[in-house]
Amino acid sequence: MTTTALPSYEDAIARFEPVIGLETHVELGTRTKMFCGCRTEFGAEPNTQVCPVCLGLPGAIPVANRAAIEATIRIGLALNCDIASWCRMARKNYFYPDMPKNFQTSQYDEPLCTDGYVDVELDGTTYRIGIERVHLEEDTGKSLHVGGATGRIQGATESLVDYNRAGIPLVEIVTKPVPGLGALAPEIARAYVTELRDIVRSLGVSDVRMEQGSLRCDVNTSLNLPGAEWGTRTETKNVNSLRSVERAVRSEIIRQSSVLDEGGRIIQETRHFHEDRGNTSPGRSKEEATDYRYFPEPDLVPIAPDPAWVEELRAALPERPSSKRARLAEAWGISATDMQSVANAGALELIEETIAAGASPAGARKWWMGELARRANELAVDLSEVGATPAQVAALQKLVDDGKLNDKLARQVLEGVVAGEGDPAEVMTARGLEVVSDTGALTAAVDEAIAANPDVAAKIRDGKVAAAGALVGAVMKTTRGQADAKTVRELILERLGV
Structure with missing residues (x-):
């Protein structure tokens, strides 16, 4: 019928x-x-x-x-x-x-x-x-x-x-x-x-x-x-x-x-x-x-x-997966509900292997349960088939931890990894995505942002340091997100005498 x-x-x-x-x-x-x-x-x-x-x-x-x-x-x-x-x-x-x-x-x-x-x-x-x-x-x-x-x-x-x-x-x-x-x-x-x-x-x-x-x-x-x-x-x-x-x-x-x-x-x-x-x-x-x-x-x-x-x-049976999940949840500092979400997504072993490759539990979980889970859903594939390995995810997180990538740039690098362009360091170099933290290279962009936003600069000079966020955003836009935000903020305060 x-x-x-x-x-x-x-x-x-x-x-x-x-x-x-x-x-x-x-x-x-x-x-x-x-x-x-x-x-x-x-x-x-x-x-x-x-x-x-x-x-x-x-x-x-x-x-x-x-x-x-x-x-x-x-x-x-x-x-x-x-x-x-x-x-x-x-x-x-x-x-x-x-x-x-x-x-x-x-x-x-x-x-x-x-x-x-x-x-x-x-x-x-x-x-x-x-x-x-x-x-x-x-x-x-x-x-x-x-x-x-x-x-x-x-x-x-x-x-x-x-x-x-x-x-x-x-x-x-x-x-x-x-x-x-x-x-x-x-x-x-x-x-x-x-x-x-x-x-x-x-x-x-x-x-x-x-x-x-x-x-x-x-x-x-x-x-x-x-x-x-x-x-x-x-x-x-x-x-x-x-x-x-x-x-x-x-x-x-x-x-x-x-x-x-x-x-x-x-x-x-x-x-x-x-x-x-x-x-x-x-x-x-x-x-x-x-x-x-x-x-x-x-x-x-x-x-x-x-x-x-x-x-x-019977006596030689290994640890039950449910017991292992409880143990890892405690070690990773997450709730039983969050761990069950990890298991249901098929991410437990992927996260475990990523941690074994050098990533922190929080970093490993962030990528597999966030960006990679989203991509797996879009591609209608299981998480293990999304195109990134635990070793690559660990390497990506290390680039973030070392200050060579911020989260926005890391997502672009991950996009290249999933597309088969190579390991994270190779994609970062090939696409020119490494964070710029050299003060000499950033000074011109900072001066340009200050000149374009005199009212914001005046507030900062008057002690409203929180307003520096607007200038940091302007510099990040100019540098296509590749500037190191912490370095930019320090330069702004320095150039404004704060």
């Missing part, structure tokens, strides 16, 4: 209650694949990291990767899950165009980790997101669609398949349905994925880089009238940025409300999120679990983690 005018988000949320659920896939950073010895380096030439096992050739027998099992248990523990004392792998039968053996080795009714939760904070309120299961499986290959304008299957003239990714260990983290969030559902979805990413990254089991596909999110959304049964859900597949997680939920709420308003029916299906347009389009009808024809994997023995080993892994 098509519509000519979609309702506003506020109108949709005023009439319907959303229920969301998230299925997040984490590609583990093991050296070898889940069931064979093939390497897992990102960016290798297509189809060079394959073997008879991950290609599913006849007679090839898989062997489970112990490091992947350990990583999955650690993720489960960090998510407050129960760890199974016995479980096994299953075959998930489905037409996988990018899986050479045409089934996926996964887990079904006996997952490795179950019944956990993640607490996320938004605007000073804590929301608990229940975790249904954390299970281990293998990733599929990657389809490359060519001949079209977008790189997606729509409009492509042909598709190619790279099997390098097929068989890489993949952990799927499935939430329980999350009702009762109201208008905050999109923001809480983003906050949850942000927190989940930080937890997994703290464990060191994955780089969780959404832009490279090592963290991918499927977003389930449904609507119902207040007090009615939950509606039919859709599943928006492979959303690949934190910002897009929020946008995908918001988009589906608007679309589904429009369909329901017109008397239509929501179809249980997968949908594709379009980054450029900010909306979704239909994929395929969504299968039920029975459609996958799961059955126990006959070529793999069951997994039975030793309870003592599990407790060793």
Whole structure:
């Protein structure tokens, strides 16, 4: 069903209650694949990291990767899950165009980790997101669609398949349905994925880089009238940025409300999120679990983690991101609310790395949460993709601290850094933006300002020193903001005999 005018988000949320659920896939950073010895380096030439096992050739027998099992248990523990004392792998039968053996080795009714939760904070309120299961499986290959304008299957003239990714260990983290969030559902979805990413990254089991596909999110959304049964859900597949997680939920709420308003029916299906347009389009009808024809994997023995080993892994878990945020908030001298804003913006590690590169906490936070956050919003990208590195931001702040740049000039230098013109010192020199503090070079501009503003000069001579600000502004305008304001003020008072 098509519509000519979609309702506003506020109108949709005023009439319907959303229920969301998230299925997040984490590609583990093991050296070898889940069931064979093939390497897992990102960016290798297509189809060079394959073997008879991950290609599913006849007679090839898989062997489970112990490091992947350990990583999955650690993720489960960090998510407050129960760890199974016995479980096994299953075959998930489905037409996988990018899986050479045409089934996926996964887990079904006996997952490795179950019944956990993640607490996320938004605007000073804590929301608990229940975790249904954390299970281990293998990733599929990657389809490359060519001949079209977008790189997606729509409009492509042909598709190619790279099997390098097929068989890489993949952990799927499935939430329980999350009702009762109201208008905050999109923001809480983003906050949850942000927190989940930080937890997994703290464990060191994955780089969780959404832009490279090592963290991918499927977003389930449904609507119902207040007090009615939950509606039919859709599943928006492979959303690949934190910002897009929020946008995908918001988009589906608007679309589904429009369909329901017109008397239509929501179809249980997968949908594709379009980054450029900010909306979704239909994929395929969504299968039920029975459609996958799961059955126990006959070529793999069951997994039975030793309870003592599990407790060793629990004891060795690193500091929780929430505890780290509390510690850093105290060290940086900011409130818990400000720290949560930093985390929700995806700026925590960027600021931390900038401080490690030599900037003060205040300086690092100023740039990432101010100018760079604004630019990221304008460019519709995550903060980490804005075009500046922590080392460059630290170098920029040092130029300010050393008096070579003021804030206005520093913003211009940052503009050049983001544009790819080089590091801050290079941009400053190339654009001629360094602060002028040489008294000889500034004296003429000061004399000109005094001569052009005799009334202001007279007030200063009469003891109204605060009036010097007007002359300082005149000099700054003449020098295009490059004069050192403190030096200018001193010269003005000196030239006026004050």
